[in-house]
Amino acid sequence: MMAPKAFAAAILLSLLAAAAPAKAQTPLTEGIQIGLSTDNVSITAGFSGADLTIFGSLENPDPLVARQGRYDVIVVLEGPPKPVVVRRKDRVLGVWVNLDSETFENVPMSYSVATTRPLQDITEPNSYKQLSLGASNLYMQPADAGDSPATIEEFTTALRERKAATGLYSENVGGVQFLSQNLFRATVRLAPNVPVGTHKARAFLFKSGLFIKESSAQLEIRKSGFEQSIFRVAHNYSFLYGVFAISLAMLTGWLGRLVFRKD
Amino acid sequence: MGIYLPIAEISVNVFVLLAMGAAVGFLSGMFGVGGGFLITPLLIFYNIPPAIAVATGANQVIASSVSGVLSHMKRGTLDFKLGGVLLAGGIIGSTAGIYVFAFLRRLGQLDLFISLLYVVLLGTVGGLMLVESINALRATRSGAAPVLKKSGQHNWIHRLPLKMRFRASKLFVSVIPVLGLGAGIGFLSSIMGVGGGFIMVPALIYLLKVPTNVVIGTSLFQIIFTSAYTTLVHATTNQTVDVVLAFILMAGGVAGAQYGAKAGQRLRGEQLRALLALLVLAVAIRLAIDLFVTPPNLYSLSALGLN
Numbered sequence: 247m248m249a250p251k252a253f254a255a256a257i258l259l260s261l262l263a264a265a266a267p268a269k270a271q272t273p274l275t276e277g278i279q280i281g282l283s284t285d286n287v288s289i290t291a292g293f294s295g296a297d298l299t300i301f302g303s304l305e306n307p308d309p310l311v312a313r314q315g316r317y318d319v320i321v322v323l324e325g326p327p328k329p330v331v332v333r334r335k336d337r338v339l340g341v342w343v344n345l346d347s348e349t350f351e352n353v354p355m356s357y358s359v360a361t362t363r364p365l366q367d368i369t370e371p372n373s374y375k376q377l378s379l380g381a382s383n384l385y386m387q388p389a390d391a392g393d394s395p396a397t398i399e400e401f402t403t404a405l406r407e408r409k410a411a412t413g414l415y416s417e418n419v420g421g422v423q424f425l426s427q428n429l430f431r432a433t434v435r436l437a438p439n440v441p442v443g444t445h446k447a448r449a450f451l452f453k454s455g456l457f458i459k460e461s462s463a464q465l466e467i468r469k470s471g472f473e474q475s476i477f478r479v480a481h482n483y484s485f486l487y488g489v490f491a492i493s494l495a496m497l498t499g500w501l502g503r504l505v506f507r508k509d
Numbered sequence: 510m511g512i513y514l515p516i517a518e519i520s521v522n523v524f525v526l527l528a529m530g531a532a533v534g535f536l537s538g539m540f541g542v543g544g545g546f547l548i549t550p551l552l553i554f555y556n557i558p559p560a561i562a563v564a565t566g567a568n569q570v571i572a573s574s575v576s577g578v579l580s581h582m583k584r585g586t587l588d589f590k591l592g593g594v595l596l597a598g599g600i601i602g603s604t605a606g607i608y609v610f611a612f613l614r615r616l617g618q619l620d621l622f623i624s625l626l627y628v629v630l631l632g633t634v635g636g637l638m639l640v641e642s643i644n645a646l647r648a649t650r651s652g653a654a655p656v657l658k659k660s661g662q663h664n665w666i667h668r669l670p671l672k673m674r675f676r677a678s679k680l681f682v683s684v685i686p687v688l689g690l691g692a693g694i695g696f697l698s699s700i701m702g703v704g705g706g707f708i709m710v711p712a713l714i715y716l717l718k719v720p721t722n723v724v725i726g727t728s729l730f731q732i733i734f735t736s737a738y739t740t741l742v743h744a745t746t747n748q749t750v751d752v753v754l755a756f757i758l759m760a761g762g763v764a765g766a767q768y769g770a771k772a773g774q775r776l777r778g779e780q781l782r783a784l785l786a787l788l789v790l791a792v793a794i795r796l797a798i799d800l801f802v803t804p805p806n807l808y809s810l811s812a813l814g815l816n
Binding site: 270273289290291292293294295327330332333334335336340341342343344401405407408409411438439441442455468469472473474476477480481484485487488489490492494495496498499501502503505506 | 510511512513515516518519520568569571572573574575576577580617618620621625643736739740742743744745748750752753754756759760762763764765767800801803804806807808809810811
């Protein structure tokens with residue numbers, strides 16, 4: 247495997263040149279902004295996972311709070327939602343067979359989190375639940391709500407566990423770093439099998455454990471020219487694609503015979 | 510060197526795939542089989558989704574069969590008429606297979622079914638071949654003359670109606686078993702991603718009593734078309750053929766096959782058959798272990814298929 251190549255999807259800062267009304271009487275509410283230099287990332291032939299860098303800034307931060315390090319930022323890159331079937335194998339006559347299954351609607355295909363500190367140090371479990379933030383708090387909506395809560399719980403856990411095992415759900419503690427009082431940089435991981443489609447980057451700002459604000463931006467991850475063309479042709483012109491695949495195989499066989507013939 | 514496969518949607522190592530193709534090509538050149546029964550499980554072990562491994566395996570088999578057929582055509586060891594009838598049956602079987610494939614994939618039982626078919630078929634064919642070749646090896650060691658097939662000896666297959674004459678094979682036989690054999694192999698080809706040579710060759714020799722020299726060429730000839738048809742139907746109904754993956758495998762396979770053929774010439778027929786039988790059995794045992802041993806992950810995810 248190749249070492250993950252850093253994708254520098256760099257800065258588009260809404261820098262705070264304008265936002266310095268220091269003499270205001272009432273403290274202004276803090277805000278958060280993130281920006282991506284590009285709204286699409288291409289997966290090329292050599293793609294084997296990457297780190298995506300997202301820059302962002304705090305608006306109107308309280309210098310005192312900032313100095314004490316009581317601002318926390320969580321950045322999430324959420325893949326396109328799709329329905330997912332989770333199946334469980336059970337033993338039937340000694341053979342392991344897929345038996346029970348549970349379908350979930352709108353499961354983010356990938357979910358990469360970057361945080362300033364470990365999640366449990368930032369805020370209460372309850373506020374994560376309310377925000378549906380973090381892979382283990384993400385609400386998974388079962389397609390058949392009639393199933394027993396225990397079953398749904400079991401399959402939800404399995405879903406999260408499988409997603410984490412394939413690297414699609416990841417957590418990068420310390421992946422968000424403050425470069426100055428207002429400026430931060432987040433590094434989220436793109437797994438080698440990152441799904442293509444519209445991803446949503448979301449940044450959550452916490453102040454002393456309290457959720458303040460959220461900001462989001464969209465990012466298109468797609469296959470680069472060649473890979474994308476093949477995929478598109480395979481789906482839109484599947485018959486021609488099949489004919490092409492067959493011709494390629496026949497040609498390769500014929501050439502192989504010409505090049506290496508022994509009789 | 511990593512490469513991103515556009516259809517399988519994962520990143521894999523080119524050299525691993527080339528080596529895989531070359532190793533299978535070597536064996537297929539040595540034993541005169543397409544090698545689909547090796548490449549598909551290998552791809553599955555390498556984390557390629559089974560549906561893609563099967564469809565791409567079928568595509569890869571075309572390449573090795575074409576180069577094999579070309580040399581048989583030159584030697585005249587190819588019965589086009591017999592191949593044509595087998596093919597007609599093959600098309601029917603493949604079509605049925607594709608529907609069963611899509612149905613099992615929806616049910617979530619595709620992997621199980623593929624593994625079971627592999628274990629049963631490879632286990633049976635490998636076992637029978639091993640017994641036969643060991644007996645042959647013993648016979649040659651003890652100096653006894655090899656037992657020749659008694660010509661003129663007929664089994665129930667030769668009593669069926671609708672007889673047809675196949676000149677190149679010196680055969681006068683009912684078309685029913687020929688069509689049936691073609692259909693069965695076509696079915697397996699579309700579900701398992703194999704050309705079916707490892708079943709076709711013994712079936713033609715032992716059931717239909719086709720002369721051995723015509724068998725391999727004819728079997729390869731019909732495999733080209735069955736695999737091509739399978740590839741086409743998988744491409745249109747399931748969109749699971751990955752040409753990038755197939756091409757890397759073919760490139761390795763075409764080169765490997767030549768060295769395999771050369772190595773094969775140094776071994777005697779029954780030694781080759783014994784080795785092939787061991788190989789086939791090894792694959793079957795490896796797959797059987799997966800069926801019976803508690804899997805590391807009881808849970809699996811799949812996108813809700815639309816087809």
